[in-house]
Amino acid sequence: MKVHIEGFDDVLGGGLPINTVNMITGTTGSMKSSVSFNIAFNEVKKNKKIALYISLEETYESLMAQMRSLQYDLNSIDIGRVGYDLATLRKNKNKLLKDPKKKGGLIISDLGQVRKEMVGKDLSPNENWFFLTKAIIKEIKESIGLDIVVLDSLTALHVLSSLENPRVKLFYFFEFLRDLEVTSFLLSEMPHDESKLSTYEEEPYLCDSLIKLTVSNRHRKVSREIAMVKARATNASLDVFTLDFKDGKFKALYGGQVPLV
Ligand SMILES: Nc1ncnc2c1ncn2[C@@H]1O[C@H](COP(=O)(O)OP(=O)(O)OP(=O)(O)O)[C@@H](O)[C@H]1O
Numbered sequence: 001m002k003v004h005i006e007g008f009d010d011v012l013g014g015g016l017p018i019n020t021v022n023m024i025t026g027t028t029g030s031m032k033s034s035v036s037f038n039i040a041f042n043e044v045k046k047n048k049k050i051a052l053y054i055s056l057e058e059t060y061e062s063l064m065a066q067m068r069s070l071q072y073d074l075n076s077i078d079i080g081r082v083g084y085d086l087a088t089l090r091k092n093k094n095k096l097l098k099d100p101k102k103k104g105g106l107i108i109s110d111l112g113q114v115r116k117e118m119v120g121k122d123l124s125p126n127e128n129w130f131f132l133t134k135a136i137i138k139e140i141k142e143s144i145g146l147d148i149v150v151l152d153s154l155t156a157l158h159v160l161s162s163l164e165n166p167r168v169k170l171f172y173f174f175e176f177l178r179d180l181e182v183t184s185f186l187l188s189e190m191p192h193d194e195s196k197l198s199t200y201e202e203e204p205y206l207c208d209s210l211i212k213l214t215v216s217n218r219h220r221k222v223s224r225e226i227a228m229v230k231a232r233a234t235n236a237s238l239d240v241f242t243l244d245f246k247d248g249k250f251k252a253l254y255g256g257q258v259p260l261v
């Protein structure tokens with residue numbers, strides 16, 4: 001599956017293997033959400049895939065406003081919105097996307113919708129968040145079909161779930177995603193000092209690939225960087241590239257140029 005970043009897909013030998021669990025880790029504002037949305041958007045638009053974007057940090061409105069500001073033509077793909085209520089999803093599954101089998105579509109499950117559904121219910125951190133996240137992914141896969149899952153973010157899911165035995169649950173979560181045959185992108189917040197790649201040290205070992213995004217200030221200019229830290233089953237270059245976003249497109253640059261592979 002292409003990551004839809006010019007230059008970077010070539011570095012990956014065409015893209016990432018499908019049905020793998022991939023992590024996108026980065027510091028605040030390093031464009032984790034935008035890079036992941038870009039993959040889902042392009043796969044729906046160009047390859048008619050069905051993607052689920054779980055936004056646990058931002059509401060639907062805030063995510064859409066950001067993507068509109070990056071000039072994605074949101075009217076060019078079919079977008080549906082769900083919360084975490086399985087009964088509602090089962091009832092509305094045929095109305096969520098217009099023609100998912102032929103045209104694909106993007107399903108967004110966001111915190112705003114979840115909050116609306118759960119008025120008066122307990123929203124404090126508990127393990128239900130974790131189980132509901134798994135349940136919603138499974139339900140969409142089985143009832144509508146699903147090719148891509150973006151979890152924005154695994155860090156937020158950790159906070160909301162405050163799991164007992166998180167390491168064990170995490171192991172089975174990665175296995176669950178792999179068994180489901182979806183290509184998943186788990187977003188993770190990295191501290192600015194880059195002292196660790198993710199919340200738990202196991203996550204980088206459990207995933208099939210790990211993309212790291214960073215922001216640095218150089219000569220009063222913000223520069224963004226992208227690097228593949230790990231890529232199972234590809235012979236990807238582990239060089240660090242400059243990440244550029246212009247005219248609605250991401251590019252990875254090496255020495256100011258799109259790398260020639
Ligand atoms: N054309 C652009 N080029 C570069 N950066 C941009 C552009 N448009 C917006 N941005 C910046 O991208 C940042 C937001 O990106 P995004 O929300 O994808 O990052 P994130 O890593 O998900 O952030 P967070 O840590 O808040 O989740 C904003 O700071 C915004 O100013």
Ligand SMILES: [Mg+2]
Nearest residue numbers: 032033057152
């Ligand atoms: Mg984000």
